[in-house]
Amino acid sequence: MRFAETVVLVTGAGSGIGKAAAARFASEGAKVILVGRTKSKLERAAKEINESLNIPMAEIFPADVTDEEDVLELARYVEEQFGELHVLVNNAGGSVHSKIMDTTAQDWDFVQNTNLKSVFLVSKILGKLMAECADKESDISHNRSIVNVASLSGHQAGAHIPHYSAAKAGVINFTKALALELSQYGIRVNSVSPGFVETPLTEQGMQNEQFVKAIRKNTALKRAGKADEIANVIAFAASQEASYMTGSDILVDGGWLIK
Numbered sequence: 152m153r154f155a156e157t158v159v160l161v162t163g164a165g166s167g168i169g170k171a172a173a174a175r176f177a178s179e180g181a182k183v184i185l186v187g188r189t190k191s192k193l194e195r196a197a198k199e200i201n202e203s204l205n206i207p208m209a210e211i212f213p214a215d216v217t218d219e220e221d222v223l224e225l226a227r228y229v230e231e232q233f234g235e236l237h238v239l240v241n242n243a244g245g246s247v248h249s250k251i252m253d254t255t256a257q258d259w260d261f262v263q264n265t266n267l268k269s270v271f272l273v274s275k276i277l278g279k280l281m282a283e284c285a286d287k288e289s290d291i292s293h294n295r296s297i298v299n300v301a302s303l304s305g306h307q308a309g310a311h312i313p314h315y316s317a318a319k320a321g322v323i324n325f326t327k328a329l330a331l332e333l334s335q336y337g338i339r340v341n342s343v344s345p346g347f348v349e350t351p352l353t354e355q356g357m358q359n360e361q362f363v364k365a366i367r368k369n370t371a372l373k374r375a376g377k378a379d380e381i382a383n384v385i386a387f388a389a390s391q392e393a394s395y396m397t398g399s400d401i402l403v404d405g406g407w408l409i410k
Protein backbone atom coordinates (compact mmCIF):
# COMPACT_ATOMS: atom_id res chain seq x y z
CA MET A 152 0.00 0.00 0.00
CA ARG A 153 1.86 3.09 -1.24
CA PHE A 154 -0.25 5.54 0.77
CA ALA A 155 -0.74 3.84 4.14
CA GLU A 156 -0.56 6.37 7.02
CA THR A 157 -0.89 9.16 4.48
CA VAL A 158 -3.28 12.11 4.50
CA VAL A 159 -4.16 13.26 0.98
CA LEU A 160 -6.24 16.24 -0.13
CA VAL A 161 -7.66 16.41 -3.65
CA THR A 162 -9.38 19.52 -5.00
CA GLY A 163 -12.09 19.14 -7.62
CA ALA A 164 -12.66 15.63 -6.31
CA GLY A 165 -16.41 15.46 -6.93
CA SER A 166 -16.01 14.30 -10.52
CA GLY A 167 -13.66 13.31 -13.33
CA ILE A 168 -9.91 13.12 -12.78
CA GLY A 169 -10.07 14.37 -9.17
CA LYS A 170 -12.59 11.72 -8.17
CA ALA A 171 -10.55 8.99 -9.88
CA ALA A 172 -7.38 10.21 -8.13
CA ALA A 173 -9.13 10.30 -4.73
CA ALA A 174 -10.36 6.73 -5.29
CA ARG A 175 -6.88 5.55 -6.23
CA PHE A 176 -5.26 7.11 -3.13
CA ALA A 177 -7.95 5.67 -0.85
CA SER A 178 -7.62 2.20 -2.43
CA GLU A 179 -3.90 2.35 -1.58
CA GLY A 180 -4.43 3.15 2.09
CA ALA A 181 -4.68 6.96 2.24
CA LYS A 182 -7.13 9.03 4.21
CA VAL A 183 -8.53 11.32 1.55
CA ILE A 184 -10.18 14.72 1.87
CA LEU A 185 -12.38 15.49 -1.13
CA VAL A 186 -12.76 19.21 -1.87
CA GLY A 187 -15.08 20.96 -4.33
CA ARG A 188 -17.89 23.50 -4.39
CA THR A 189 -20.85 21.14 -4.80
CA LYS A 190 -21.55 19.21 -1.61
CA SER A 191 -23.86 16.66 -3.26
CA LYS A 192 -21.17 15.72 -5.81
CA LEU A 193 -18.58 15.29 -3.06
CA GLU A 194 -20.98 13.19 -0.97
CA ARG A 195 -21.70 10.93 -3.93
CA ALA A 196 -18.01 10.53 -4.73
CA ALA A 197 -17.07 9.83 -1.09
CA LYS A 198 -19.91 7.29 -0.75
CA GLU A 199 -18.76 5.49 -3.89
CA ILE A 200 -15.15 5.41 -2.68
CA ASN A 201 -16.06 4.30 0.85
CA GLU A 202 -18.39 1.56 -0.38
CA SER A 203 -15.50 0.05 -2.33
CA LEU A 204 -13.33 -0.23 0.81
CA ASN A 205 -13.51 -2.18 4.08
CA ILE A 206 -12.78 0.92 6.14
CA PRO A 207 -14.16 4.32 5.05
CA MET A 208 -11.21 6.50 3.98
CA ALA A 209 -12.88 9.42 2.21
CA GLU A 210 -14.16 12.61 3.83
CA ILE A 211 -15.49 15.75 2.24
CA PHE A 212 -14.98 19.47 2.71
CA PRO A 213 -17.02 21.77 0.45
CA ALA A 214 -14.98 24.84 -0.50
CA ASP A 215 -14.36 27.23 -3.36
CA VAL A 216 -10.61 27.08 -3.99
CA THR A 217 -10.60 30.55 -5.57
CA ASP A 218 -11.78 32.05 -2.28
CA GLU A 219 -9.01 32.73 0.25
CA GLU A 220 -11.38 32.54 3.25
CA ASP A 221 -12.65 29.14 2.14
CA VAL A 222 -9.09 27.87 1.73
CA LEU A 223 -8.09 29.18 5.17
CA GLU A 224 -11.08 27.36 6.67
CA LEU A 225 -10.07 24.23 4.80
CA ALA A 226 -6.55 24.47 6.27
CA ARG A 227 -7.98 24.88 9.79
CA TYR A 228 -10.16 21.80 9.23
CA VAL A 229 -7.22 19.70 8.01
CA GLU A 230 -5.05 20.80 10.93
CA GLU A 231 -7.74 20.11 13.54
CA GLN A 232 -8.99 16.81 12.10
CA PHE A 233 -5.72 15.30 10.89
CA GLY A 234 -2.89 17.47 12.26
CA GLU A 235 -0.99 16.61 9.11
CA LEU A 236 -1.05 16.74 5.32
CA HIS A 237 1.27 14.61 3.22
CA VAL A 238 -0.09 14.90 -0.30
CA LEU A 239 -1.92 17.77 -1.97
CA VAL A 240 -3.43 17.43 -5.43
CA ASN A 241 -4.46 20.74 -7.00
CA ASN A 242 -6.85 19.38 -9.56
CA ALA A 243 -9.83 21.78 -9.56
CA GLY A 244 -10.15 23.55 -12.88
CA GLY A 245 -12.41 24.35 -15.77
CA SER A 246 -12.89 26.57 -18.76
CA VAL A 247 -15.20 28.32 -21.15
CA HIS A 248 -14.69 28.51 -24.91
CA SER A 249 -14.06 31.76 -26.77
CA LYS A 250 -11.72 33.40 -29.26
CA ILE A 251 -9.44 36.10 -27.83
CA MET A 252 -11.41 38.89 -29.56
CA ASP A 253 -14.65 37.59 -28.02
CA THR A 254 -13.25 36.93 -24.55
CA THR A 255 -14.54 39.29 -21.88
CA ALA A 256 -12.36 40.44 -19.01
CA GLN A 257 -14.78 38.55 -16.77
CA ASP A 258 -14.23 35.29 -18.69
CA TRP A 259 -10.49 35.89 -18.47
CA ASP A 260 -10.57 36.42 -14.69
CA PHE A 261 -12.85 33.44 -14.14
CA VAL A 262 -10.51 31.08 -15.99
CA GLN A 263 -7.34 32.48 -14.36
CA ASN A 264 -8.93 32.26 -10.93
CA THR A 265 -10.26 28.75 -11.37
CA ASN A 266 -7.08 27.27 -12.85
CA LEU A 267 -4.16 29.36 -11.60
CA LYS A 268 -5.10 31.53 -8.62
CA SER A 269 -6.63 28.43 -6.99
CA VAL A 270 -3.32 26.56 -7.29
CA PHE A 271 -1.47 29.54 -5.78
CA LEU A 272 -3.89 29.95 -2.86
CA VAL A 273 -4.18 26.28 -1.95
CA SER A 274 -0.44 25.67 -2.36
CA LYS A 275 0.41 28.72 -0.25
CA ILE A 276 -1.99 27.97 2.58
CA LEU A 277 -1.87 24.17 2.70
CA GLY A 278 1.78 24.11 1.61
CA LYS A 279 2.52 26.11 4.76
CA LEU A 280 0.83 23.43 6.85
CA MET A 281 2.81 20.72 5.02
CA ALA A 282 6.06 22.63 5.61
CA GLU A 283 5.27 23.10 9.32
CA CYS A 284 4.57 19.38 9.67
CA ALA A 285 7.86 18.56 7.92
CA ASP A 286 9.70 21.01 10.19
CA LYS A 287 8.45 19.20 13.30
CA GLU A 288 10.03 15.93 12.19
CA SER A 289 13.61 15.11 13.10
CA ASP A 290 14.26 14.09 9.50
CA ILE A 291 12.31 14.83 6.34
CA SER A 292 12.16 11.28 5.07
CA HIS A 293 8.35 11.11 5.14
CA ASN A 294 7.04 11.35 1.60
CA ARG A 295 5.39 14.72 1.10
CA SER A 296 4.39 16.03 -2.25
CA ILE A 297 2.16 18.32 -4.25
CA VAL A 298 0.79 17.43 -7.67
CA ASN A 299 -0.76 20.17 -9.78
CA VAL A 300 -3.01 19.19 -12.65
CA ALA A 301 -2.00 21.32 -15.64
CA SER A 302 -2.87 20.42 -19.25
CA LEU A 303 -1.64 19.62 -22.73
CA SER A 304 -3.03 23.13 -23.44
CA GLY A 305 -0.29 24.51 -21.20
CA HIS A 306 2.23 23.12 -23.72
CA GLN A 307 0.34 23.79 -26.94
CA ALA A 308 -2.39 26.45 -26.89
CA GLY A 309 -5.77 24.89 -27.65
CA ALA A 310 -8.32 26.31 -30.09
CA HIS A 311 -10.70 28.83 -28.50
CA ILE A 312 -9.25 28.42 -25.01
CA PRO A 313 -6.62 31.20 -24.89
CA HIS A 314 -7.27 32.02 -21.22
CA TYR A 315 -7.17 28.36 -20.20
CA SER A 316 -3.99 27.71 -22.23
CA ALA A 317 -2.30 30.71 -20.59
CA ALA A 318 -3.45 29.66 -17.11
CA LYS A 319 -2.26 26.07 -17.53
CA ALA A 320 1.14 27.21 -18.84
CA GLY A 321 1.20 29.31 -15.66
CA VAL A 322 0.48 26.22 -13.56
CA ILE A 323 3.44 24.39 -15.14
CA ASN A 324 5.83 27.24 -14.35
CA PHE A 325 4.34 27.98 -10.91
CA THR A 326 4.94 24.31 -10.12
CA LYS A 327 8.67 24.81 -10.74
CA ALA A 328 8.82 27.93 -8.54
CA LEU A 329 6.97 26.12 -5.75
CA ALA A 330 9.22 23.06 -6.10
CA LEU A 331 12.28 25.23 -5.52
CA GLU A 332 10.76 26.97 -2.52
CA LEU A 333 9.51 23.80 -0.81
CA SER A 334 12.54 21.63 -1.52
CA GLN A 335 14.12 22.65 1.80
CA TYR A 336 11.23 20.84 3.56
CA GLY A 337 11.63 17.74 1.44
CA ILE A 338 8.31 18.49 -0.28
CA ARG A 339 8.35 17.55 -3.96
CA VAL A 340 6.14 19.49 -6.38
CA ASN A 341 5.30 18.29 -9.89
CA SER A 342 2.58 18.81 -12.45
CA VAL A 343 0.68 16.32 -14.58
CA SER A 344 -0.58 17.51 -17.96
CA PRO A 345 -3.43 15.45 -19.36
CA GLY A 346 -4.43 15.47 -23.02
CA PHE A 347 -8.09 14.84 -23.92
CA VAL A 348 -9.78 12.82 -21.21
CA GLU A 349 -13.42 11.72 -20.94
CA THR A 350 -14.81 13.63 -17.98
CA PRO A 351 -17.72 16.04 -17.37
CA LEU A 352 -15.38 18.82 -18.60
CA THR A 353 -15.18 17.30 -22.09
CA GLU A 354 -18.62 15.61 -22.11
CA GLN A 355 -20.18 18.11 -24.49
CA GLY A 356 -17.28 17.93 -26.95
CA MET A 357 -17.29 14.13 -26.84
CA GLN A 358 -20.87 14.16 -28.10
CA ASN A 359 -19.70 15.96 -31.24
CA GLU A 360 -18.62 13.42 -33.85
CA GLN A 361 -16.20 15.86 -35.55
CA PHE A 362 -14.48 16.52 -32.23
CA VAL A 363 -14.09 12.81 -31.47
CA LYS A 364 -12.75 12.20 -35.00
CA ALA A 365 -10.22 15.03 -34.56
CA ILE A 366 -9.02 13.50 -31.29
CA ARG A 367 -8.57 10.08 -32.95
CA LYS A 368 -6.72 11.65 -35.88
CA ASN A 369 -4.42 13.83 -33.77
CA THR A 370 -3.60 11.42 -30.97
CA ALA A 371 -0.93 8.77 -31.58
CA LEU A 372 -2.92 6.27 -29.47
CA LYS A 373 -6.05 7.17 -31.49
CA ARG A 374 -8.38 7.72 -28.55
CA ALA A 375 -9.23 10.00 -25.66
CA GLY A 376 -7.91 9.06 -22.23
CA LYS A 377 -9.83 7.82 -19.20
CA ALA A 378 -9.78 9.55 -15.84
CA ASP A 379 -8.15 6.49 -14.24
CA GLU A 380 -5.23 6.74 -16.68
CA ILE A 381 -4.48 10.23 -15.38
CA ALA A 382 -5.15 9.27 -11.75
CA ASN A 383 -2.51 6.52 -12.04
CA VAL A 384 0.13 9.08 -13.05
CA ILE A 385 -0.94 11.56 -10.37
CA ALA A 386 -0.59 8.80 -7.78
CA PHE A 387 2.86 7.88 -9.13
CA ALA A 388 4.06 11.52 -8.97
CA ALA A 389 2.71 11.79 -5.42
CA SER A 390 4.28 8.53 -4.26
CA GLN A 391 7.68 7.63 -2.88
CA GLU A 392 8.38 5.94 -6.23
CA ALA A 393 8.92 9.44 -7.64
CA SER A 394 11.23 10.39 -4.76
CA TYR A 395 13.85 12.05 -7.01
CA MET A 396 11.38 13.97 -9.14
CA THR A 397 10.52 17.59 -8.40
CA GLY A 398 9.75 20.62 -10.56
CA SER A 399 8.79 18.33 -13.45
CA ASP A 400 5.78 18.15 -15.68
CA ILE A 401 4.50 14.77 -16.86
CA LEU A 402 2.62 14.91 -20.13
CA VAL A 403 -0.08 12.23 -20.38
CA ASP A 404 -1.58 13.01 -23.77
CA GLY A 405 -1.76 9.69 -25.62
CA GLY A 406 0.92 11.04 -27.95
CA TRP A 407 -0.83 14.24 -29.11
CA LEU A 408 2.29 16.41 -29.06
CA ILE A 409 4.44 13.95 -31.01
CA LYS A 410 2.01 13.91 -33.98
Ligand SMILES: NC(=O)c1ccc[n+]([C@@H]2O[C@H](COP(=O)([O-])OP(=O)(O)OC[C@H]3O[C@@H](n4cnc5c(N)ncnc54)[C@H](OP(=O)(O)O)[C@@H]3O)[C@@H](O)[C@H]2O)c1
Nearest residue numbers: 163166167168187188189215216243244302347348350352
Ligand atom coordinates in the same frame (compact mmCIF):
# COMPACT_ATOMS: atom_id res chain seq x y z
N1 LIG B 1 -10.72 16.35 -19.12
C1 LIG B 1 -9.69 16.77 -19.84
O1 LIG B 1 -9.62 16.49 -21.05
C2 LIG B 1 -8.60 17.57 -19.22
C3 LIG B 1 -7.45 17.82 -19.99
C4 LIG B 1 -6.41 18.55 -19.44
C5 LIG B 1 -6.51 19.03 -18.15
N2 LIG B 1 -7.65 18.78 -17.41
C6 LIG B 1 -7.69 19.31 -16.07
O2 LIG B 1 -8.00 18.28 -15.17
C7 LIG B 1 -8.61 18.83 -14.01
C8 LIG B 1 -9.87 18.04 -13.68
O3 LIG B 1 -10.80 18.25 -14.73
P1 LIG B 1 -11.85 17.14 -15.18
O4 LIG B 1 -11.62 16.91 -16.62
O5 LIG B 1 -11.84 15.99 -14.25
O6 LIG B 1 -13.21 17.97 -15.10
P2 LIG B 1 -14.39 18.01 -14.03
O7 LIG B 1 -14.99 16.67 -13.90
O8 LIG B 1 -15.25 19.15 -14.44
O9 LIG B 1 -13.64 18.33 -12.66
C9 LIG B 1 -13.32 19.60 -12.22
C10 LIG B 1 -13.72 19.68 -10.77
O10 LIG B 1 -13.25 20.93 -10.23
C11 LIG B 1 -14.22 21.42 -9.35
N3 LIG B 1 -14.08 22.86 -9.28
C12 LIG B 1 -14.18 23.76 -10.30
N4 LIG B 1 -14.03 25.00 -9.84
C13 LIG B 1 -13.81 24.90 -8.51
C14 LIG B 1 -13.60 25.84 -7.48
N5 LIG B 1 -13.58 27.15 -7.72
N6 LIG B 1 -13.44 25.40 -6.22
C15 LIG B 1 -13.47 24.07 -5.94
N7 LIG B 1 -13.66 23.13 -6.87
C16 LIG B 1 -13.84 23.54 -8.14
C17 LIG B 1 -15.57 20.98 -9.95
O11 LIG B 1 -16.57 20.78 -8.95
P3 LIG B 1 -17.57 21.93 -8.48
O12 LIG B 1 -18.10 22.58 -9.74
O13 LIG B 1 -18.59 21.20 -7.70
O14 LIG B 1 -16.76 22.84 -7.63
C18 LIG B 1 -15.23 19.65 -10.59
O15 LIG B 1 -15.56 18.55 -9.76
C19 LIG B 1 -8.84 20.30 -14.32
O16 LIG B 1 -7.82 21.09 -13.75
C20 LIG B 1 -8.76 20.36 -15.83
O17 LIG B 1 -8.41 21.62 -16.30
C21 LIG B 1 -8.69 18.06 -17.93
